[in-house]
Amino acid sequence: MGTAAFEARLRTIARERYHDRHPFNVAMHEGRLTPDQLRRWVLNRFHYQRHIPIKDALVLAKFDTREHRRAWLRRVQDHDGRVEGEGGIENWLRLGEAVGLDRELLLSGDEVLPGVRLAVEGYVNFCRLGSPLEAVAASLTELSAPGIMLTRVDAFERHYRWIDPAGLTYFRNREREGRRDSGEALDLVLSWATTAADQDRAAAALSFKCDVLWSLLDAVAHADTADPVTGPDRVRWRP
Numbered sequence: 001m002g003t004a005a006f007e008a009r010l011r012t013i014a015r016e017r018y019h020d021r022h023p024f025n026v027a028m029h030e031g032r033l034t035p036d037q038l039r040r041w042v043l044n045r046f047h048y049q050r051h052i053p054i055k056d057a058l059v060l061a062k063f064d065t066r067e068h069r070r071a072w073l074r075r076v077q078d079h080d081g082r083v084e085g086e087g088g089i090e091n092w093l094r095l096g097e098a099v100g101l102d103r104e105l106l107l108s109g110d111e112v113l114p115g116v117r118l119a120v121e122g123y124v125n126f127c128r129l130g131s132p133l134e135a136v137a138a139s140l141t142e143l144s145a146p147g148i149m150l151t152r153v154d155a156f157e158r159h160y161r162w163i164d165p166a167g168l169t170y171f172r173n174r175e176r177e178g179r180r181d182s183g184e185a186l187d188l189v190l191s192w193a194t195t196a197a198d199q200d201r202a203a204a205a206l207s208f209k210c211d212v213l214w215s216l217l218d219a220v221a222h223a224d225t226a227d228p229v230t231g232p233d234r235v236r237w238r239p
């Protein structure tokens, strides 16, 4: 497959299988979530966020050139910050506070759903064990992330006015960072995957990552549905 056709294939996966189409995300952006549902999403998504720099440190260690390591190191710094009080994780903790969740609760990891733990562990291990090409290709869901960030800021400001807009800094910053990161990752994948087998592996990695994000939302969406075993007035077991 030529480069242009391969890029189109990747973009189609990142668009058509992206979690912005998940019913829970659609409900969130349409303003249909209760405060408790929104808090549950923030708490569980924090579990994903805090593992991104761990995942990126594992990816970084696979690169054998200074240039690639230097570029990827910036991702770790974007999330962890260069000094205390900065960075994406700190901004996500502030989002938590804006929706009424103590940072101690988020940092404790208590109340993270089992399915979310598995999805996040699956992504980290995929990058830990896979080739550099697969690990970088898996990050290409971010081709669709800038769009979802803009929609989300707009939706939160419109539908969830009880949330302090200052808490949305994470999403505002991520729009720019996601655009840059996905552009860099795409350049690497297009230059590395020149055989049909490598292109297939990259496409499979990206599909897998779409499944990770989708599974995470499945777990969050179904956490408060009636339990088919114990009856409609009982909620499922939660840790």
Ligand SMILES: O=C(O)c1cc(C(=O)O)c2c(n1)C(=O)C(=O)c1cc(C(=O)O)[nH]c1-2
Pocket (backbone or CB within 6 Å): 052, 138, 139, 140, 141, 142, 143, 144, 145, 148, 174, 213
């Ligand atoms: O809120 C979202 O919809 C969303 C999606 C994604 C993504 O597409 O993987 C990421 C993020 N946010 C994000 O904030 C982030 O830092 C991030 C890093 C990565 C990655 O795979 O390296 N994806 C994403």
